[in-house]
Amino acid sequence: MRRIALLSLAFALAACQKATPPSAPSPAPLKETYDASASADARRIEADVRFLADDLLEGREAGTRGYDLASLYVAQRFRAMGLAPAGDDGSYFQTVPMLRGVRQADGNALVILRDGHERALRFRDEFLPGINVNEAQASVEAPAVFVGQGVHAPELQHDDFAGVDVKGKIAVLFNGAPAKFDNDRRAFYSSRATKAGELIRRGAVGMIEVQSDDEQARSPWQRRADNWQTPGMRLRGADGKGIDSWPQLRVYAMASAASADALLSAGGHTASQLFQDLRDGKLRAFDLPGTLRLASHTAITPVDSRNVVARIDGADPKLNSEHVVFSAHLDHVGVGAAVNGDAIYNGALDNALGIAVMLEAANRLAHEKEPTKRSLLFVAVTAEEKGLLGAEWFARNPTVPAESLVANVNMDMPMLLAPTSDVVPIGLEHSTLQPLVQQASKEIGVSLSKDPAPEEVVFVRSDQYAFIRAGVPAVYLDGGYTGVGGDAKAVQDAFLKERYHQPGDDLSQPIQWPDAARLAKLNARIGRLIADAPQRPQWNPGDFFGEKFGKPAAPAKAP
Numbered sequence: 267m268r269r270i271a272l273l274s275l276a277f278a279l280a281a282c283q284k285a286t287p288p289s290a291p292s293p294a295p296l297k298e299t300y301d302a303s304a305s306a307d308a309r310r311i312e313a314d315v316r317f318l319a320d321d322l323l324e325g326r327e328a329g330t331r332g333y334d335l336a337s338l339y340v341a342q343r344f345r346a347m348g349l350a351p352a353g354d355d356g357s358y359f360q361t362v363p364m365l366r367g368v369r370q371a372d373g374n375a376l377v378i379l380r381d382g383h384e385r386a387l388r389f390r391d392e393f394l395p396g397i398n399v400n401e402a403q404a405s406v407e408a409p410a411v412f413v414g415q416g417v418h419a420p421e422l423q424h425d426d427f428a429g430v431d432v433k434g435k436i437a438v439l440f441n442g443a444p445a446k447f448d449n450d451r452r453a454f455y456s457s458r459a460t461k462a463g464e465l466i467r468r469g470a471v472g473m474i475e476v477q478s479d480d481e482q483a484r485s486p487w488q489r490r491a492d493n494w495q496t497p498g499m500r501l502r503g504a505d506g507k508g509i510d511s512w513p514q515l516r517v518y519a520m521a522s523a524a525s526a527d528a529l530l531s532a533g534g535h536t537a538s539q540l541f542q543d544l545r546d547g548k549l550r551a552f553d554l555p556g557t558l559r560l561a562s563h564t565a566i567t568p569v570d571s572r573n574v575v576a577r578i579d580g581a582d583p584k585l586n587s588e589h590v591v592f593s594a595h596l597d598h599v600g601v602g603a604a605v606n607g608d609a610i611y612n613g614a615l616d617n618a619l620g621i622a623v624m625l626e627a628a629n630r631l632a633h634e635k636e637p638t639k640r641s642l643l644f645v646a647v648t649a650e651e652k653g654l655l656g657a658e659w660f661a662r663n664p665t666v667p668a669e670s671l672v673a674n675v676n677m678d679m680p681m682l683l684a685p686t687s688d689v690v691p692i693g694l695e696h697s698t699l700q701p702l703v704q705q706a707s708k709e710i711g712v713s714l715s716k717d718p719a720p721e722e723v724v725f726v727r728s729d730q731y732a733f734i735r736a737g738v739p740a741v742y743l744d745g746g747y748t749g750v751g752g753d754a755k756a757v758q759d760a761f762l763k764e765r766y767h768q769p770g771d772d773l774s775q776p777i778q779w780p781d782a783a784r785l786a787k788l789n790a791r792i793g794r795l796i797a798d799a800p801q802r803p804q805w806n807p808g809d810f811f812g813e814k815f816g817k818p819a820a821p822a823k824a825p
């Protein structure tokens with residue numbers, strides 16, 4: 267899961283925020299417990315989480331031995347349940363080729379050359395280059411232009427590029443997208459990928475994201491600086507080069523709010539006024555005087571990881587060539603800066619629990635008397651924490667025909683830390699999956715609650731977004747917050763603040779195994795209803811994501 271405040275979305279690709287000391291002391295050493303009264307399904311989920319989130323798996327970072335062990339385990343669980351391999355060449359695995367980039371301590375620069383003076387920002391303290399998998403030592407010097415938040419949204423009559431030309435220049439911009447946009451569009455236009463695409467289309471040669479004062483207050487620069495060595499990854503194409511790695515932007519960099527004045531105060535502008543204009547939605551583009559020199563130094567190595575893919579065949583001779591895809595990410599962020607002496611970021615909730623719930627849903631469906639009409643695919647994906655890379659690879663290169671993917675049911679970091687009676691369905695409003703999810707929740711006896719933070723647009727924050735971008739309608743169920751005898755929301759908020767993406771997301775968490783078993787039951791039921799429906803799911807007419815990415819659905823083949 268990559269849950270972050272909306273305006274700092276753009277930083278997610280470069281840095282897992284994992285160095286804030288939690289306010290609670292480190293948990294006591296883990297005591298193994300055994301609940302003889304637990305139901306069989308809850309016990310299976312607990313067993314999977316206890317294995318996957320153990321210290322021996324070392325945080326399951328993509329490209330490490332810990333991750334490879336986790337993927338081996340999931341493959342053998344599929345085998346034990348009787349699911350057929352559906353990866354490459356008759357195996358359970360799909361290789362995901364990637365490039366790993368790690369910043370180097372020397373050879374980085376962000377120099378402002380203006381009015382005959384030179385001001386070099388300090389590496390780490392004031393700026394960090396983005397992870398560059400295209401060139402180990404890259405540099406560019408060019409005139410610069412400030413382009414607001416770098417958003418061009420003609421359908422909303424919004425153009426941050428009005429009156430300036432960025433061709434051959436370095437674009438300097440703020441993160442995020444205007445608050446006046448609806449949540450879906452705000453998320454889409456906030457993403458670094460959308461912005462980089464727009465800059466490349468306009469001929470920019472570099473990009474600098476300047477942190478605002480509001481961002482600094484929410485997410486201090488120091489956290490990024492502390493994690494400057496965290497590796498970044500991109501998918502690797504057949505030519506050995508990075509996919510979606512924007513080589514046209516020779517260098518991109520992030521600059522701290524404290525250095526904004528040095529960069530932006532020119533021609534009557536000041537950083538503090540621009541921060542205010544950002545809050546007021548009144549930013550205007552302007553050319554910056556002089557030139558900027560940018561350089562980055564990155565150690566680049568090819569690395570392979572793997573998705574784990576298994577299939578349950580559908581029974582309907584017409585519909586079984588179509589697939590409902592269940593997904594959950596198996597990777598986490600690995601080993602990092604120690605917090606209270608603990609450097610292993612176990613990822614018990616994020617996302618050992620999501621994987622365990624998916625495995626239990628698979629187990630249920632594998633043992634139902636009647637097979638489903640459509641086929642079911644289960645994909646444990648890698649490198650979600652590096653930017654949804656495993657899911658993106660699968661959605662672009664599925665091991666079954668792409669047009670056969672009818673829907674995605676994703677599971678990511680269900681925050682089941684106190685007993686609840688509900689779940690939060692994410693993405694229901696976009697497609698015809700809505701009535702099916704409603705029916706399943708009714709049958710299982712779980713209420714559906716509203717998304718408590720719609721402005722976070724978690725619909726674009728996990729693996730389902732890779733499927734959405736491939737035109738496949740998707741849904742995922744977040745843990746609920748209607749507490750049974752306690753304030754579940756307060757417990758979740760404390761988790762997000764103190765343990766999410768921290769060593770504290772480990773087996774000492776009070777995970778509610780019976781609620782996890784209920785979630786598996788619900789996901790299995792949703793998958794079954796989709797698989798048995800006469801029509802494959804459709805995007806709702808006029809839906810933003812449907813119009814942006816959807817294709818007219820091909821009908822199931824006639825007999």
Ligand SMILES: [Zn+2]
Pocket residue numbers: 267268269616651767
């Ligand atoms: Zn995560």
